[in-house]
Structure formats: C-alpha cells, structure tokens
Amino acid sequence: MLTSIIQNLFNALQWGSFYSLIALGYTLVYGVLLLINFAHGDIFMVGAYISFFVTAVLLGSYTVGLPFALSGTMVLALAVPLTMILTAFVGVMLERIAYRPLRRKGVNRLYVVITALMCGLILENGNLALLGASRKSFPEILEKVVYSVGSFSMTNLKLLVIFSAILVFVILQIIVTRTKIGMAMRAISYDKFAVPLMGIPIDTIIVFTFILGSSLAGLAGLLFAMSYPVLDPFMGSLIGWKAFIAAVVGGIGDIRGAFVGGFLLGFIEILVMAVFPSTFRDLIAFSILLIILSMKPTGIFGVARTTKI
C-alpha cells in the first residue's frame, strides 16, 4: 500500500513536471503581454518533433547523419540545447509574423488571442500536411536505469524530468525577480507606455519572453517524447489546454503559480486514476480545479489587479 502511494506520488511529480514546464511558458507570455498564447501547446508539439529530428540526426538514424557515433548521454547533452534553440526560433517567428503586426496596430487583445488559436491550428495542420498522419516513434536515447529501494523503483528518466522542471523554475524565478530584464518584463504588463521612456526596447524584451517560453516548451517536448515515445501532430492540444488551466489555477502571470499549478494538476490526475477508473480522470480532475477557481478566481498566487487611476 505504502509503496504504491509513493510510486504514485513520483508518477505525479513526473506528470506534473510536464504541465509545469508548459504552464510556465503560458504564464511568462501572459505576464508580459497579457496575451493567452493558445499556440503554446502546439509549440510544445513542434518542440517534440524538433527533438525527434535532432536526435535522429545525432544518432545517425536519419538520412543525414554525423560521420562519427555519439554516446547516449552525449546525444542528450546536444539534443537539449539544440531543441530549445530551434523551438525558441519557432516561437519568435510566431511573435514576429502573427502577434507583432497586431500589437503595432493597437488592436484589442481578443483578436490577438484568436490569432494565437489559429496559429496553433496552423502548426498542427502544417505538421500533418508535411509529415503525414502516421505517428513517429521516438528513439531511446538514454539507457534506462532503474533505481530500486525495497519494492519501490525509480528510473533515471523520471528523475531527469522532475529535476529539469525544478531547475527551470528556480532559474526563471531568479530571472524574473532579480534581473533588470525580468523587471522590464513585469513592467510591460503593468504599463507598456512608460517602458520605452526608461530607455528599454520593448520588442527586445518581448522577443526574450518568447525565447524563454518556447525554449521551455521545446525542453518539455523532448522530455515528453523520451518518456512517452509516440509523437502525433495533435499531441500538444490537449496537454496544452490542461497546462493553461494549471497556469490559471496557480494564478496566471505568476511563475510560482504555473509551477505549483502544474504539479497540482499532475497530482490530482494521478490520484484520481489510482482510485477511479481512468476514464474518470479528466472529469474529476477538472471538477476539482473548477471548485478551486470558484473559491479563488485569481488562482492560488494571483492577486486581483487594482485599476489604475
């Protein structure tokens, strides 16, 4: 009984790590632009595909390969930064092509949100058109190591996922609260007009935000593909929605909120599955989140924003 509880807790931590990593991207962009970037779940999907191609090339299993063989850890060590950079590039392109022109025209945020939804659909269907409907199976990079204590077991991959999510959270928290660029990010959401008056280039800060958010989606994509090695073009939409809800429950715009919200959702889902049939998972999980939100509509860490005079 006890081992099964601990086992489930670790599963929940891993599952929650994915939600957290994606929710952080939602909350970063929202925290700066007050824009719900609904394409973010699909950027996660693109990240998973990018990691697929990156690792395939690194492993030499693709048409173009490296002239020398790399060890598994080496492949991973290269795949992480490469995937993050390439996914960040996709996110920045989206900002450039879709969101920035609208921002320049000063349109209502609602239209930007709708544009984000469309961008997500374009990414999904673009992928479908380019790569076809067949699923891709992700190669095993990291040799599986199982650590067991008594009857309780833990894989190196699970530890890697959980450790990554925590590390990312700590780094982001430091960037946002301690650095000038982080202060500028927070300042933009409060008063965009005054930001250039401080000598701060708004577009640079916004691009930086998209780089951060998208590279995290890329990292999540890679880790997800390693954990659940089947990729399809629509894998990002449901998990993206859920991560968004996790960010809202945590208090959207707050880094801590996204982190906690992601893990909270992970725990609720895993615990529901441990007790009820798995078909009940989303129904019960979201009912619980609904109750939390109706009690605290601004989310766990959110504060109601005072209107400016």
Add this chain to the structure above:
Amino acid sequence: MLLEIKDIHVKYGNIEALHGISFHVNQGEIVALIGANGAGKTTTLHTITRVPPPEGPKVTKGDILYKGKSILPVEAHILVRDYKIALAPEGRHIFGNLTVEENLILATYARKDKAQIKKDYEKVYDLFPKLTERRYQKSETMSGGEQQMLAVGRALMTGSNFIMLDEPSMGLAPLLMYDMFRVLKALNEEGMTILLIEQNAHLALKFAHRAYVLDTGEIVAQGNSVELMNNPDVKKAYLGG
C-alpha cells in the same frame, strides 16, 4: 538651441492634433507650455519622445531637431539611451507592481556608468526623502503625491540632462507642490534643461524663464515669463483676469 520644433503637424488616427507649431528650448532653460485641456500640450511632449502609435501621435509634417539633428527617425528608447531626453509623463505611469527601488533601477536599464548611477540614486533619495521611506514598498500602494515624486525621480535616474515634465504638480497638496518646484529649480541650477507642462499658469510663469501658450493645437502667445504675465490676453484667459 538645444531643442527646436519646426512647424510640426501630428495626427492621432485621422484627427490632426497639432496644426503646425514651432518653438525652441535653449540649454539650461526652463520653458513652460501652458494652455487649457485639449490644447495639445501632452501631444507635443509625446511627439518629442517618439512614442510610436497607437499610444503616440503620427507626425505628418515638420521636424524636431535636438542639438541640430532631426530626432524624428529615432526610436523612443534610443532617445532616452543615447540622446538623454527623459519624460515624466502625465498620470505618472509608474510601474505599480514593482517596488519603488525597482522602478528606479529600471530607469537605469540602458546605462553603463555604474559610479554615476550610484550617485544618482543618492541624489534622488536625497531630493525626495519620502521615497527612501517607501523604498521596498510596491509603488501602487503609495499616495498620488509620492507616485508623482517617483515619476520625476525615475526620469532623473535615466541620467538625462534634458527632462520634460507633464503636470508634475498634479495631485499634489499645495505644500508638496512647492516642494516639487523647489527641487526642479535646484536641478535647473545644476544645469538641467526643463520643458514643463502646467495647468496652473501662475505657478508655471513664476517658475519658468520662458513660456508658450497653446490653444487647440496652435501657439497663440509666447515670450519670457514677465512679458506673458503682463500680456492682457494671457491674463484674461489663463491667469483669471
């Protein structure tokens, strides 16, 4: 001439807000723009700061020269970074979700002169002791007057030697208002050039060396402060007879 506005026409959308105004500011001067609501004073300052549309107006004709060079093609943040022109905007526009200290730190975003930045912190806290007390407090929790001080302090922290102030006395109790103008006067004596918007024409003319009177997007009177104070039209319209 430090700043020269030449026959500038600007539009917000399709509505022309300034119909060709010209004026200048010399190095070391305090110049005031006075006029009723909607005369185009704030629009003028927003035009100079190069804040892009939709918040800023669009220049359709004319030119703005700073130290003899046109600043029309310059981006707003570059104007602060390289030209050292600051604006303490109307309505303060402080970052309420940041602390007082963070607001001041942000204003140094583009600066590299660490030693001078340190001196400037001390100077701002010295000029506005209230800000020292509130240093680690979220700035939206401060009173309007304190927020106004922060807005001016923030403009100073950009390290600019030309500063534009849009109604710095707004929302200040009379005593604080005189305090503010005393501070500004002291800064001017140290060499700061100031372009000021003020609703209170009495106060503005007492404080500034020269002034321009704006009415519905045009300059209707100008001169040094004493001249304007004795100008019968100005007296009647802005000084209450």
